[in-house]
Amino acid sequence: PSHSYTGQGGQESEDYESEEQLQHRILTAALEFVPEHGWTAEAIAEGAKTLGLSVAAAGLFHSDGSELILHFVSECNTKLSELLKKEQKLVQLGEAEKKPIDEFLRHAVEARLRMLIPYIEKWPQALSVLLLPRNIPSSLNLLTSMIDDIWHYAGDQSTDFNWYTRRAVLTGIYNTTELVMMQDSSPGFEDTWRFLENRVADAMAMSNTASQVQSTGEAVVQGLMGAAVTVSNAETSRAVR
Amino acid sequence: GPGGGASLRLCATRGAQDGINKPVIDRIIRVDHAGEYGANRIYAGQMAVLGRSSVGPVIQQMWNQEKDHLKKFNELMVAYRVRPTVLLPFWNIAGFVLGAGSALLGKKGAMACTVAVEESISEHYNNQIRTLIEEDPEKYKELLQVIKQFRDDEQEHHDIGLEHDAEATPAYSVLKTAIQLGCKAAIFLSERI
Numbered sequence: 001p002s003h004s005y006t007g008q009g010g011q012e013s014e015d016y017e018s019e020e021q022l023q024h025r026i027l028t029a030a031l032e033f034v035p036e037h038g039w040t041a042e043a044i045a046e047g048a049k050t051l052g053l054s055v056a057a058a059g060l061f062h063s064d065g066s067e068l069i070l071h072f073v074s075e076c077n078t079k080l081s082e083l084l085k086k087e088q089k090l091v092q093l094g095e096a097e098k099k100p101i102d103e104f105l106r107h108a109v110e111a112r113l114r115m116l117i118p119y120i121e122k123w124p125q126a127l128s129v130l131l132l133p134r135n136i137p138s139s140l141n142l143l144t145s146m147i148d149d150i151w152h153y154a155g156d157q158s159t160d161f162n163w164y165t166r167r168a169v170l171t172g173i174y175n176t177t178e179l180v181m182m183q184d185s186s187p188g189f190e191d192t193w194r195f196l197e198n199r200v201a202d203a204m205a206m207s208n209t210a211s212q213v214q215s216t217g218e219a220v221v222q223g224l225m226g227a228a229v230t231v232s233n234a235e236t237s238r239a240v241r
Numbered sequence: 242g243p244g245g246g247a248s249l250r251l252c253a254t255r256g257a258q259d260g261i262n263k264p265v266i267d268r269i270i271r272v273d274h275a276g277e278y279g280a281n282r283i284y285a286g287q288m289a290v291l292g293r294s295s296v297g298p299v300i301q302q303m304w305n306q307e308k309d310h311l312k313k314f315n316e317l318m319v320a321y322r323v324r325p326t327v328l329l330p331f332w333n334i335a336g337f338v339l340g341a342g343s344a345l346l347g348k349k350g351a352m353a354c355t356v357a358v359e360e361s362i363s364e365h366y367n368n369q370i371r372t373l374i375e376e377d378p379e380k381y382k383e384l385l386q387v388i389k390q391f392r393d394d395e396q397e398h399h400d401i402g403l404e405h406d407a408e409a410t411p412a413y414s415v416l417k418t419a420i421q422l423g424c425k426a427a428i429f430l431s432e433r434i
Contacts, residue, residue, distance in 0.1 A: 152322060159274065159315045159325050 026057055027071040031119075034072075038122045039065030039129065069126045070138050076115040077146045083111060084153040101154055102200050108150045109174055109196055113181055117189070124182050147171050169206075173199045261321075262376060266384070268432045269369050270323040273388070274314040275431035276362055278329060279336040280307045283358060286340025287351045296348045296405060303355070303398050310391055317387070326431040335427075339420070350416070352407035357417040359399035361424035366392035 030047025037043040041058040043065070048057035061067045090096040099107060116123050130139040147170050156166060176199065181192040284304035291297055318325065326332075343354030366388050373381045373388070410416060 148322070148324075157319045159318045161325075161327075161329055163325050164327060 023060060023067070024071065025051060026053065026060070027068050028075070030068055031072060034068070034119055034122055039069050039126050041065070044068060064129055064132070065126075066129055066132070066135050069129050070135065070142065072119075072126075073130070073139070073142050076112060077142060077149070079115065080108065080112045080146065081149050084108060084149065088153055102204050104154045105150065105170065105173070105203075106193075106196055106200050108153070109170075109177060109200075110193060112146065112150075112174075113178060113192070113196075116178075116181065120181070127178075127182075143171065143174075147174065169203050173203060261380065265372065265376065266321055266381075267323050269372070269384070270314065270317050270321055271326055272365075272428055272432045273369070273391075274311070274318050274323075275326045275329065275332055276365070276428070277307060277311040277314050277391075279332040279427065280358065280362065281311050282333055282336025283340035283354065286337040286342070287344040287354070288340075289337075290341050290344035291348060291351055294348060296351065299401060299405065300351065303401065306394055306398070310394070313387060313391075317384070327434050328427075328431060332427065332431075339423075343416075343420075346410065346416075349406050349410040352402040352405040353410040353413055353416050354420055356399055356402035356407040357420035358424060359395045359402065361421050361428075362395045363392055363399060365424075365428055366395065 026044060026048050028047075029050050030044045032050070033043040033046040037046065041061070041063050044058040044061055045055035048055055087096065091098045119126070129135065144167070147167050150170060151166055156163075158166065173196070177192060177196045180195045181189060184192045186192075281304070284300055284307055287300050288297065288304060291300060317323075339354065340351075344351040346353075369388055370385060370392065373385050378385060407413070
C-alpha cells in the first residue's frame with residue numbers, strides 16, 4: 001500500500017511505494033513508446049522520462065525487454081478477465097444473453113488478440129523473447145492462466161480429463177490464430193477472425209464426433225451384451241427341453 | 242549489469258478467492274478428488290465380481306456413500322477452480338482392477354482391500370485436517386467440515402470391512418501392506434500431477 005501526500009509545491013510524492021509498484025508504473029508508461037522503439041531499453045527509458053525519472057531507470061530491467069513484454073501480457077490478461085467478469089455479471093443480472101460456447105470462445109479470443117493491434121508491428125519480436133528458455137516458465141504460466149480464465153467464464157465445469165482436453169484445444173486455437181494475425185494484412189484483420197471462426201467450429205465438430213463415437217461404442221457394447229444374453233438363454237432353454 | 246531479471250511478480254489473473262492459501266487448497270482438493278474417484282472405481286470393481294453375493298448390498302451401500310463424496314469434491318473443484326490430476330484415466334482402470342482383483346480373492350479379500358484403502362484414506366484425511374487447522378480453522382471452516390465428515394464415513398467403512406472378516410483373508414498383512422503402499426504412491430502423485 002502506498003501513501004501519497006501533496007507537498008507544499010503542489011507536488012505529489014509517494015511516501016511509500018514498493019520497488020515492484022514502481023517497476024510496474026515504469027513499464028506501463030513505457031508501453032506508449034513500444035510502437036516506435038520496440039520492446040527495448042529505449043522504450044523503457046522514454047517511459048521513465050514521462051514519470052519524471054532518470055533514463056537510468058531502464059537499467060533496472062533486462063535489455064531484451066523481457067519484463068516489459070511479460071508485464072504487457074499480464075496486463076492484457078487482467079483486462080480480459082475484467083471484461084469477461086463484467087459480461088458475466090450482465091448475464092447474471094439478465095441484462096444480456098448467455099452466448100453459446102463457440103461464440104463465447106471466439107469473442108474472448110478475439111477480444112484478447114485485439115489488444116495486440118497497437119503493437120502488432122513489434123509483436124513477432126515479443127513472441128521470440130517470450131520463447132527464450134529463461135522466460136518460458138513465466139510466459140507459459142501467463143498463457144495457461146489466460147486459457148483457464150476463458151474456460152472458467154465460458155462455464156466449463158469439467159472435473160475429468162476433459163479439463164485438459166479443452167484447455168489444450170483452446171491453447172492451440174489461440175496460438176495459431178495469433179500467428180495468422182502476425183501475417184494478416186486484410187482490412188480490420190478480417191482474415192484472422194475468419195480463421196478463428198473456422199478453428200472454433202472445427203473444435204466443436206471434433207467434440208461432437210468424440211461424443212458420437214463414445215455413444216456409438218456404448219451402443220455397440222450393449223448390443224453385444226444383449227446378443228450374448230439371448231444366445232445363452234436360447235442354449236439354456238434348449239438344454240431344458 | 243541489468244538487474245531485476247524476470248523477478249517482477251506478475252498479477253495472477255486467476256483467483257476469485259482472495260486470501261486463501263491457493264497452493265495448499267489446490268493440492269488438498271485435487272488429491273481428495275482423485276481419492277474419491279479411485280474409491281468409486283474400487284467399489285465398482287468389487288461389485289462387478291461380488292454384486293450378486295451376500296456382501297453385495299454392503300458393498301453397494303459403501304459405494305453409494307463414495308459416490309456422494311465424489312459429487313461433493315466435483316463441486317468443490319469447480320468452486321475453487323482446481324485442476325484435476327492428469328492421472329484420472331489411470332486411476333479409473335487401476336481402481337477397478339484393484340477392486341475386481343481383491344474381490345476375486347473372495348469376500349474376505351474384498352473386505353481386506355476395503356480395510357486397507359479406508360485406513361489409508363482416513364489417515365490421509367486426518368493429516369489434511371491437521372494442516373488446515375494449523376493454517377486457519379476459521380477461514381477453512383466449510384472445507385474442514387466436509388473432510389471431517391468424510392473421514393468419519395471412511396472410518397466407518399474400515400470398521401465394516403473388519404466386521405466382515407477382512408482379517409481372516411489369507412496373507413492379510415501382505416495384501417494390506419501392498420495396497421497401502423499403492424495408496425501412498427497414488428496420494429503422492431495426485432497431489433503433484
